[in-house]
Amino acid sequence: MLMQSSAIFSSKPAWVKAVHRTSSTDSNSMAATVPAPKWAQKTVTLPPLRRGCHLVTSQILKEIRPDLSEFKCGLAHLFLQHTSASLTINENYDSDVRDDTETFLNKIVPEGRSAPWKHTLEGPDDMPAHIKSSMFGCALTIPITDGRLNMGTWQGIWLCEHRDAPTARRVVVTLNGI
Numbered sequence: 138m139l140m141q142s143s144a145i146f147s148s149k150p151a152w153v154k155a156v157h158r159t160s161s162t163d164s165n166s167m168a169a170t171v172p173a174p175k176w177a178q179k180t181v182t183l184p185p186l187r188r189g190c191h192l193v194t195s196q197i198l199k200e201i202r203p204d205l206s207e208f209k210c211g212l213a214h215l216f217l218q219h220t221s222a223s224l225t226i227n228e229n230y231d232s233d234v235r236d237d238t239e240t241f242l243n244k245i246v247p248e249g250r251s252a253p254w255k256h257t258l259e260g261p262d263d264m265p266a267h268i269k270s271s272m273f274g275c276a277l278t279i280p281i282t283d284g285r286l287n288m289g290t291w292q293g294i295w296l297c298e299h300r301d302a303p304t305a306r307r308v309v310v311t312l313n314g315i
Contacts (some may be wrong), residue, residue, distance in 0.1 A: 211314015
């Protein structure tokens, strides 16, 4: 796993004072100290993976953990920079779920020379890969709580590779919060 780029857009957490005025006569009635919002962004390159659905949570976390640990509350946005693969959140325990999902996708999106697709310049698996990518999507948003991705016990991040020829895939992870 390679880290292509990294940028932190705020240094150590800065604290700012926010004042909420309940009336024009009581200007200090509800003063509170709140942390300033911050951002971090990193592009994670996942190694080539065979066709199918792959659990990549640990690879993503390995790359973002130092930045992620600085956030008390926020959102992690993951964006896959490709049109023939996808991201989704699903079962992280039983690998049969990933296999069954791949089987389902292959049944509902026809492939091969007899498929009705016009776009075949990049091979018979390319247009089906674009359709599958659109079905699952290329982006995820996950809450951050106390320096961790706040997913359910059985949830994990999947990279679904829809092409026959494996290729490295880039995921831009943007963290925002306090």
